[in-house]
Amino acid sequence: MATDQSILAFNPFEGDFGEPGDTMLSNKMVVAAKPHECCHCKSVIPKGERHRCQIGKYGDFMTHRWCATCCELMAQCTDDDDYDSENTDAVDEFEQRAAQAAQGGE
Ligand SMILES: [Zn+2]
Structure with missing residues (x-):
């Protein structure tokens, strides 16, 4: 079962950022007030x-x-109840969503 904590613990940008001065200002679960596009799978x-x-x-x-859906996968990535390390299947599936979105064009 995905918890907010397990979702928010996952860092999708690991390795991508890290410049001096980079700051995370907010990282939380919110309810969409209007439709948005997922930055990862583009749904x-x-x-x-x-x-x-x-x-x-x-x-x-x-x-x-x-x-x-991406949140659920992120939670699985950090859920280490049954694993000693990162759940690599979930990480792979998470990354696949971005790859499919990239191939989909638009
Ligand atoms: Zn998504």
């Missing part, structure tokens, strides 16, 4: 859906949102 986050919203300063201010 629509419908109004009213609970999803992860992260706001950071990476040179510029950036807002990233992840849909409920």
Whole structure:
């Protein structure tokens, strides 16, 4: 079962950032007030859906949102109840979603 903590603990940008001055300003679960696009798999986050919203300063201010499905996978990635290390299957599946979105064009 995904918990907010296990979702928010996953760092999708590990290795991608790390410039001096980069800051995470906000990292929390929110309810969509209007439709958004998932930054990872490019699916629509419908109004009213609970999803992860992260706001950071990476040179510029950036807002990233992840849909409920991606959140579920992120939670699985950090859920180490049954594993000694990261759940690599879930990480692979999570990464696949981005790859499929990239191949889908639009
Ligand atoms: Zn998504």
